[in-house]
Amino acid sequence: MLFPVILLLAFISGYLFPWWVGCILAFGAAIIFGKRSGWAFWSGFAGVSLAWIALALLKSFPNQHILATRVAHVFHLPNWLLLLAVMAIIGGLAGGLSAVSGLMVKRVFEKG
Template sequence: MLFLIILILSFAGGYFLPWWIVAIAAFGAAFFIGKTPARSFWSGFAAVFIGWTVLALFKSIPNDHILASRVVLLFPLPHNWIWLLIITAVIGGLVGGMSALSGVLLKKAVSKSDQ
């Protein structure tokens, strides 16, 4: 459930809002419905990884990957646009995973201080 909520929020937010909205979405979702730190991290990582991959493909496929192919030349990577897509998705996944982890750990810290 957490995976699906983060995926929907990050995908929808990716069209209209800045890139960092995925961090707020993952943090909020994990704070309210996250159960364990490990599950929250991997849900956030996978949801943002998939969401950013799909968003990048939606923007790159119509122009035949011209911009992505030119940007990948700036980095010490093999000259293929897929590498840029993978690295972008991994960075987004780490942002989502760490945000979700922070959300569930804050929830645990707040609930322990109430007792």
């Protein structure tokens, strides 16, 4: 249940808000729906990274990846697909760590 919630929230927030709002929503979703720390990390990782990939591709396909290719060359990457992979890993780590943090906060308040 945690993965689809994070995926949906991160995708919707990507249109309206800055990138870090998806991490806050992953944190909140893990507080409400989280159960295990390993599962929370991978749900946050996959949810945010897939949402970022989808959002990037929706912006990149209409212009035949021209801007993505130029940005990849600025970072000395051979093509835009590698830039997309690096972006997905960075977003996934941010989302996964946010979800684990939310689960840990939930556990602190459950025991207290």
